[in-house]
Amino acid sequence: GQNIDQPTEMTATEGAIVQINCTYQTSGFNGLFWYQQHAGEAPTFLSYNVLDGLEEKGRFSSFLSRSKGYSYLLLKELQMKDSASYLCAVRPNTDKLIFGTGTRLQVFP
Protein backbone atom coordinates (compact mmCIF):
# COMPACT_ATOMS: atom_id res chain seq x y z
CA GLY A 1 0.00 0.00 0.00
CA GLN A 2 0.83 3.67 -0.02
CA ASN A 3 1.58 5.48 3.21
CA ILE A 4 2.82 9.03 3.68
CA ASP A 5 3.09 10.48 7.19
CA GLN A 6 3.59 14.01 8.47
CA PRO A 7 3.03 15.67 11.85
CA THR A 8 -0.49 17.00 12.11
CA GLU A 9 0.30 20.39 13.56
CA MET A 10 3.32 22.57 14.32
CA THR A 11 3.79 26.01 15.76
CA ALA A 12 6.70 28.42 15.43
CA THR A 13 7.64 32.03 16.02
CA GLU A 14 8.04 34.72 13.40
CA GLY A 15 11.66 34.91 12.22
CA ALA A 16 12.47 31.38 13.36
CA ILE A 17 13.29 28.22 11.38
CA VAL A 18 10.96 25.22 11.23
CA GLN A 19 11.46 21.75 9.80
CA ILE A 20 8.49 19.69 8.66
CA ASN A 21 9.21 15.99 8.27
CA CYS A 22 7.64 13.49 5.90
CA THR A 23 8.13 9.72 5.79
CA TYR A 24 6.80 7.58 3.00
CA GLN A 25 6.29 3.98 1.93
CA THR A 26 5.06 3.69 -1.64
CA SER A 27 4.98 1.03 -4.32
CA GLY A 28 7.32 3.07 -6.50
CA PHE A 29 9.17 6.38 -6.45
CA ASN A 30 9.44 8.99 -9.16
CA GLY A 31 9.76 12.18 -7.15
CA LEU A 32 8.67 13.89 -3.94
CA PHE A 33 6.92 17.25 -3.89
CA TRP A 34 6.04 19.83 -1.27
CA TYR A 35 2.98 22.05 -1.54
CA GLN A 36 1.66 24.94 0.52
CA GLN A 37 -2.09 25.25 0.96
CA HIS A 38 -3.99 28.08 2.61
CA ALA A 39 -7.46 27.30 3.90
CA GLY A 40 -10.04 27.08 1.12
CA GLU A 41 -7.46 27.46 -1.63
CA ALA A 42 -5.70 25.16 -4.06
CA PRO A 43 -2.22 23.83 -3.24
CA THR A 44 0.75 25.86 -4.41
CA PHE A 45 3.89 24.05 -5.60
CA LEU A 46 6.97 24.69 -3.45
CA SER A 47 9.68 22.16 -4.28
CA TYR A 48 10.66 18.92 -5.96
CA ASN A 49 13.21 16.23 -5.07
CA VAL A 50 13.98 13.13 -7.09
CA LEU A 51 17.62 12.57 -6.08
CA ASP A 52 19.05 12.44 -2.56
CA GLY A 53 20.15 15.71 -1.08
CA LEU A 54 19.08 19.24 -0.41
CA GLU A 55 17.28 21.56 -2.83
CA GLU A 56 17.30 25.21 -1.84
CA LYS A 57 14.86 27.79 -3.11
CA GLY A 58 14.97 31.11 -1.28
CA ARG A 59 13.57 30.75 2.24
CA PHE A 60 12.46 27.19 1.51
CA SER A 61 14.66 24.09 1.26
CA SER A 62 13.70 20.46 0.85
CA PHE A 63 15.74 17.36 1.60
CA LEU A 64 15.34 13.80 0.41
CA SER A 65 16.77 10.44 1.47
CA ARG A 66 15.36 7.70 -0.73
CA SER A 67 16.98 4.88 1.24
CA LYS A 68 15.25 6.08 4.41
CA GLY A 69 11.96 7.03 2.74
CA TYR A 70 12.33 10.45 4.34
CA SER A 71 12.06 14.09 3.38
CA TYR A 72 11.83 17.39 5.17
CA LEU A 73 10.83 20.92 4.26
CA LEU A 74 12.82 23.67 5.95
CA LEU A 75 11.34 27.13 6.24
CA LYS A 76 13.68 29.95 7.28
CA GLU A 77 12.96 33.48 8.46
CA LEU A 78 9.35 32.59 9.13
CA GLN A 79 6.72 35.16 8.31
CA MET A 80 3.11 35.35 9.45
CA LYS A 81 1.96 34.60 5.91
CA ASP A 82 3.70 31.20 6.15
CA SER A 83 0.87 30.02 8.38
CA ALA A 84 -0.71 27.34 6.19
CA SER A 85 -0.87 23.61 5.62
CA TYR A 86 2.15 21.95 4.06
CA LEU A 87 1.54 18.84 2.02
CA CYS A 88 4.13 16.22 1.15
CA ALA A 89 3.29 14.26 -2.00
CA VAL A 90 4.99 11.31 -3.67
CA ARG A 91 4.70 10.34 -7.32
CA PRO A 92 4.95 6.53 -7.36
CA ASN A 93 4.68 6.34 -11.15
CA THR A 94 4.60 8.82 -14.01
CA ASP A 95 1.17 10.28 -13.34
CA LYS A 96 -0.38 9.98 -9.90
CA LEU A 97 0.42 12.03 -6.82
CA ILE A 98 -0.22 10.52 -3.41
CA PHE A 99 -0.57 13.18 -0.75
CA GLY A 100 0.44 12.91 2.87
CA THR A 101 -1.75 13.82 5.77
CA GLY A 102 -0.58 17.45 5.72
CA THR A 103 0.97 19.59 8.47
CA ARG A 104 -0.82 22.69 9.70
CA LEU A 105 1.78 25.30 10.62
CA GLN A 106 0.87 28.26 12.74
CA VAL A 107 3.33 31.14 13.00
CA PHE A 108 3.05 33.42 16.03
CA PRO A 109 4.42 36.95 16.31
Next chain:
Amino acid sequence: GAVVSQHPSRVICKSGTSVKIECRSLDFQATTMFWYRQFPKQSLMLMATSNEGSKATYEQGVEKDKFLINHASLTLSTLTVTSAHPEDSSFYICSARSRTGPQPQHFGDGTRLSIL
Protein backbone atom coordinates in the same frame (compact mmCIF):
# COMPACT_ATOMS: atom_id res chain seq x y z
CA GLY B 1 2.41 30.07 -16.95
CA ALA B 2 -0.06 27.23 -17.28
CA VAL B 3 -3.47 27.90 -15.80
CA VAL B 4 -6.24 25.54 -14.82
CA SER B 5 -9.68 27.03 -14.34
CA GLN B 6 -12.28 25.30 -12.19
CA HIS B 7 -15.94 26.29 -12.10
CA PRO B 8 -18.02 26.89 -10.07
CA SER B 9 -16.01 27.93 -7.04
CA ARG B 10 -18.88 27.31 -4.66
CA VAL B 11 -22.14 25.39 -4.82
CA ILE B 12 -24.90 25.13 -2.25
CA CYS B 13 -27.82 22.89 -3.14
CA LYS B 14 -30.45 20.57 -1.80
CA SER B 15 -29.99 16.88 -1.15
CA GLY B 16 -30.75 14.79 -4.24
CA THR B 17 -29.46 17.37 -6.71
CA SER B 18 -26.80 16.48 -9.26
CA VAL B 19 -23.90 18.91 -9.48
CA LYS B 20 -21.47 19.34 -12.36
CA ILE B 21 -17.98 20.78 -11.85
CA GLU B 22 -15.85 21.85 -14.80
CA CYS B 23 -12.07 21.82 -15.05
CA ARG B 24 -10.43 23.57 -17.99
CA SER B 25 -6.82 23.91 -19.02
CA LEU B 26 -6.63 27.43 -20.43
CA ASP B 27 -3.35 27.58 -22.31
CA PHE B 28 -2.26 24.00 -22.81
CA GLN B 29 -3.70 20.65 -23.82
CA ALA B 30 -4.22 18.27 -20.94
CA THR B 31 -4.54 14.64 -21.92
CA THR B 32 -4.67 13.66 -18.26
CA MET B 33 -6.55 15.39 -15.47
CA PHE B 34 -7.08 14.39 -11.87
CA TRP B 35 -9.94 14.87 -9.44
CA TYR B 36 -9.34 15.14 -5.70
CA ARG B 37 -11.58 15.50 -2.70
CA GLN B 38 -10.56 17.18 0.54
CA PHE B 39 -12.53 17.06 3.76
CA PRO B 40 -11.94 19.74 6.43
CA LYS B 41 -8.52 19.56 8.04
CA GLN B 42 -7.57 16.57 5.92
CA SER B 43 -5.29 16.11 2.95
CA LEU B 44 -6.15 15.69 -0.72
CA MET B 45 -7.51 12.27 -1.63
CA LEU B 46 -7.27 11.26 -5.28
CA MET B 47 -10.67 10.19 -6.57
CA ALA B 48 -9.95 9.42 -10.19
CA THR B 49 -7.67 9.97 -13.15
CA SER B 50 -9.39 11.36 -16.21
CA ASN B 51 -7.97 10.55 -19.64
CA GLU B 52 -9.11 12.34 -22.78
CA GLY B 53 -11.17 10.11 -25.01
CA SER B 54 -11.31 7.15 -22.64
CA LYS B 55 -12.93 6.05 -19.41
CA ALA B 56 -11.69 7.48 -16.14
CA THR B 57 -9.69 5.33 -13.74
CA TYR B 58 -11.21 5.44 -10.27
CA GLU B 59 -9.39 4.92 -7.00
CA GLN B 60 -10.45 2.14 -4.69
CA GLY B 61 -13.58 2.98 -2.75
CA VAL B 62 -14.79 5.72 -5.12
CA GLU B 63 -18.20 4.97 -6.64
CA LYS B 64 -18.10 5.27 -10.42
CA ASP B 65 -21.86 5.73 -10.72
CA LYS B 66 -21.86 8.40 -8.05
CA PHE B 67 -19.02 10.49 -9.43
CA LEU B 68 -19.30 10.66 -13.20
CA ILE B 69 -16.23 11.90 -15.04
CA ASN B 70 -16.17 12.99 -18.66
CA HIS B 71 -13.04 14.13 -20.50
CA ALA B 72 -14.37 14.81 -23.97
CA SER B 73 -11.72 17.27 -25.13
CA LEU B 74 -8.07 18.08 -24.50
CA THR B 75 -8.99 21.11 -22.43
CA LEU B 76 -12.06 20.07 -20.45
CA SER B 77 -12.88 17.46 -17.85
CA THR B 78 -16.11 17.43 -15.85
CA LEU B 79 -17.05 15.78 -12.59
CA THR B 80 -20.74 15.23 -11.89
CA VAL B 81 -21.79 14.35 -8.37
CA THR B 82 -25.07 12.53 -8.91
CA SER B 83 -27.89 12.66 -6.38
CA ALA B 84 -25.68 14.46 -3.90
CA HIS B 85 -26.21 13.99 -0.17
CA PRO B 86 -24.82 15.91 2.82
CA GLU B 87 -21.94 13.45 3.19
CA ASP B 88 -20.77 14.49 -0.28
CA SER B 89 -20.15 18.00 1.00
CA SER B 90 -16.45 18.63 0.51
CA PHE B 91 -13.80 20.64 -1.33
CA TYR B 92 -13.26 19.20 -4.80
CA ILE B 93 -10.05 20.09 -6.64
CA CYS B 94 -9.02 19.22 -10.17
CA SER B 95 -5.56 19.26 -11.67
CA ALA B 96 -3.99 18.76 -15.06
CA ARG B 97 -0.79 16.91 -15.69
CA SER B 98 2.03 19.24 -16.55
CA ARG B 99 4.16 18.60 -19.61
CA THR B 100 7.06 20.84 -18.65
CA GLY B 101 8.94 21.94 -15.56
CA PRO B 102 9.31 20.32 -12.15
CA GLN B 103 5.72 20.89 -11.12
CA PRO B 104 3.92 17.63 -11.90
CA GLN B 105 0.37 18.97 -11.90
CA HIS B 106 -1.34 22.34 -12.18
CA PHE B 107 -4.25 22.72 -9.79
CA GLY B 108 -7.56 24.48 -10.21
CA ASP B 109 -8.84 26.75 -7.45
CA GLY B 110 -11.26 24.14 -6.13
CA THR B 111 -15.03 23.91 -5.69
CA ARG B 112 -16.63 24.09 -2.27
CA LEU B 113 -19.71 21.85 -2.42
CA SER B 114 -22.29 22.12 0.36
CA ILE B 115 -25.33 19.84 0.31
CA LEU B 116 -28.17 20.83 2.59
